[in-house]
Amino acid sequence: MPQSNLSPSLSPNLPPSLSPTELESILAKQRRDPTRLLQILIDIQAAQHWISPENIDLLAAELNLPRARVEGVIGFYSFLHDQPVGQFRLLFSDNITDRMLGNQDLLEYLCNKLWLERGHVSEDGLVSVDTTSCTGLCDQGPAMLANGLAIPRLTRERLDEIVELVLQKVPVTQWPAELFVIEDNIRRSHILLANQMQPGDALRAAVAQVCVPGSAVEAAANQRSWREGIPSVALCAPLSTLEEIKRSNLRGRGGAGFTTGLKWEACRNAPGGEDNRTRYVVCNADEGEPGTFKDRVLLTTQADLLFEGMTLCAYAIDAKQGFLYLRGEYRHLLEPLNAVLQRRRAANLLGADILGQTGFDFDIEIHLGAGAYVCGEESALIESLEGKRGIPRNRPPYPVTHGYLDKPTTVNNVETFCAAALVGLHGGDWYRDIGTAKSAGTKILSVSGDCARPGIYEYPFGASVRQVLADCGAENTLAVQISGPSGVCIGADEFDRRIAFEDLATAGAFMVFDESRDMFEVARNFAHFFAHESCGFCTPCRVGTAMLKATMDKIAAGHGTQYDLAEIDQLNRILLQSAHCGLGHTACNPTLDTLKRFRPTYERRLKSLDFEPAFDLDGALATARRMTGRDDAGAHLSMETES
Amino acid sequence: MSETCQLDGEDIPFAPGQTVLQAALSADRYIPHLCYHPEFKPHGSCKVCTVKIGNRTAASCTMPAQAGMEIESNTEEMNDLRRTLVQMLFAEGNHFCPSCEKSGNCELQALGSDLGVMTAGFRHFYPDRPVDASHPDILLDFNRCILCELCVRASCEVDEKCVFALSGRGITKHLVVNATSGKLADTDIALTDKAMQVCPVGVILKKRVGFAVPIGQRRYDKRPISAQALDDAPRPSSGSGRCTACEE
Secondary structure (H helix, E strand, C coil): CCCCCCCCCCCCCCCCCCCHHHHHHHHHHCCCCHHHHHHHHHHHHHHHCCCCHHHHHHHHHHHCCCHHHHHHHHHHCCCCCCCCCCCEEEEEECCHHHHHCCHHHHHHHHHHHCCCCCCCECCCCCEEEEEECCCCCHHHCCCEEECCEEECCCCHHHHHHHHHHHHCCCCHHHCCHHHHCCCCCEEECCCCCCCCCCCCHHHHHHHCCCCCCCCHHHHHHHHHHHHHCCCHHHHHHHHHHHHHHHHHCCECCCCCCCEHHHHHHHHHHCCCCCCCCCCEEEEEECCCCCCCCHHHHHHHHCHHHHHHHHHHHHHHHCCCEEEEEECHHHHHHHHHHHHHHHHHHHCCCCECCHHHCCCCCEEEEEEECCCCHHHHCHHHHHHHHCCCCCCCCCCCCCCCCCCHHHCCEEEEEHHHHHHHHHHHHHCHHHHHCCECCCCECEEEEEEEECCCCCEEEEEECCCEHHHHHHHCCCCCEEEEEECCCCCEEEEHHHCCCEECCCCECCCCEEEEEECCCCHHHHHHHHHHHHHHHCCCCCHHHHHHHHHHHHHHHHHHCCCCCHHHHHHHHHHHHHHHHHCCCHHHHHCCHHHHHHHHHCHHHHHCCCCCCCCCCCCCHHHHCHHHHHHHCCCCHHHCHHHHHHC | CCEEEEECCEEEEECCCCEHHHHHHHCCCCCCCCCCCCCCCCCCCCCCCEEEECCEEEECCCCECCCCCEEECCCHHHHHHHHHHHHHHHHHCCCCHHHCCCCCCCHHHHHHHHHCCCCCCCCCCCCCCCCECCCCCEEECHHHCCCCCHHHHHHHHHCCCCCEEEECCHHHCEEEECCCCCCHHHCCCCCCCHHHCCCCCCCEEECCCCCCCCCCCCHHHHCCHHHHHHHHCCCCCCCCCCCCCCCC
């Protein structure tokens, strides 16, 4: 069990704790609010590169929380550490696209240069090297996070430069800016990426709406006026906004595709506390699905549009507070995004009485994640926003009625809010005319893998996979993984299928694999991903994803049998029937999809036996070989028998 | 007037706010379960109590009962699922029933026996989980932990001490205790705590009282768990239903 056995007295070389004064300033900045525990821990981790036992004690006392709970939160998030991980923590993004670009060779190269073993801290406590789940830089990989800051396009030359900086102990914040340059790679724009909207345009259009006498909106306003205690004239514009969103047929862009207008309306209808105005708008920018990076580009290039959409939502559902939950991997976007928020406050597009409308009060705060894919699930995200372990909640009740702090909460994807802002400006009818009958508007795809032009592509819904492949310059394509590991893997006979909710629903990932690729290794990478990211709450997902990973490794090692393939089917059935959330439900998809379409790549690895023990006797002797410094033939079981 | 839903074709009444499992147990109908305990807020992590409602499945301990719901529980499909989930728990930890002090009183073992679990069915994980024998009167043998969080809930909701919590994620999720040293001896746990009484398996054990009752004469040696769960089930909660000590 990874419990602390490093008591300070036994390990004199432990790095220092954060001083009580410094901790105090972090606590003050975070208003000593226990619901901000995660943000506090992120600050300590950034300042001191670990969270010491002393700091945990002090924090627990100051926030009046049980120590074990603080420890539990640290233990949940990949980027928080209660054991030292070095002054420099270098994490290679380990999505399959990074692997295809050679990240494993580079990792080995870096470890050799630093005289390190992967996953271990150097003797002097200076540096550690490991892997992390997809960092959303698939179009410019291989990528890494250096103390949480993203570095794309790794090469041996760039690693040489990084090694020098590490050895000279230059703080990451002072590394050359050139290392951190991230490209947008926008290859195809449509209404969203090509919009010419000025900040505030959609809000000005929204507040200017009036009720048409005799209209349905007017009737609704009159009805609500009595129920909500607001003059009906003041309800006309917000309800018209709600009406336009419903009319637009906009559906959530995070993958599930729930109708945005219905979500907003349900949230508005839910009682919002004593003043009936305590509702929350939450933007899910925890873009963790491997192969997805369109939100990164939207956050970089369309921050105003996003915040405008969130503000519009607040106007429609009558909320005062918003949150942007930004995945830890996008830490580099925090300051630019805060600058945009500041500018919007100065322009009266956020804050009190927005655009001079009495009572239109709304502001947005950014919370960081800390390396947990499951927090992209909306109820886990809310738990995380509250400073807890990101465990998906039991539903019902749903977030629209019982969300953040148990109050009505609308959670939408970055792209959804951006689209909502466009609807606010141009109207629902304009929007629903774009795309297909069941899928209104456009979809932004994050294209990566084997193609000439990886990057961001915006299409009206209904575009075929074949068209996307042609546009991005993909040749000899074997397969495309749509919507990441939790989505679907399709082969060449399905390239006429279309990107739309009624056919290939997607959160945006579009990973291309050409004929040189081994789809078994793709699926194995994804199996590792799910096992690493399972929150561990429910039995089927916690144990099942670990079993799937072990089975895929067993097959990879040449010990697989037909029996193992049957076991994968069984695991899938169990996960579908009983997993707590979508992570578990979809964990077997990549394996089953590739088994169905590329079965020979599995079968050629199988032993022709009915049963093959998973226990590798020779492998079990590895520790003994390391301890005795032997690696000759006689130290190997198989060679022993052969000789 | 209470409303009714259907469980395996028979009408059962339910009170407002009851979940499917609570309604079933109150109506003397057994649905196999493991992490549910009548005295605490259900949280639905073990998934053993999964039932079929229409064409969907749900954990019955957390699913609110609704009028007219048609629930299938005692079917081959659901019992198969439960059997596999119990097997997964056996494969995940280190469970050596013949030498375990809890044998005969263990809910995991009793459930396995009831469901006809003959082998773990999967490869064992053999995790490395050192025991915590630091406390003079209590032994923690994490090898048997099934992460049901009953001790966490009891310590929080009833004892208001929060001696236990969970840390880690996925397959590395594990129980931690509320002490800087990480040792139970440095917590304020007491033998009289509710948390001492709720472990369904053999993690939290009193020292020096082992094997007082011979194997063969223990609780589930006499009657199967399916019969005894009903005796237990409808009883008032001893806790607040909320973790007042942990939540502000």
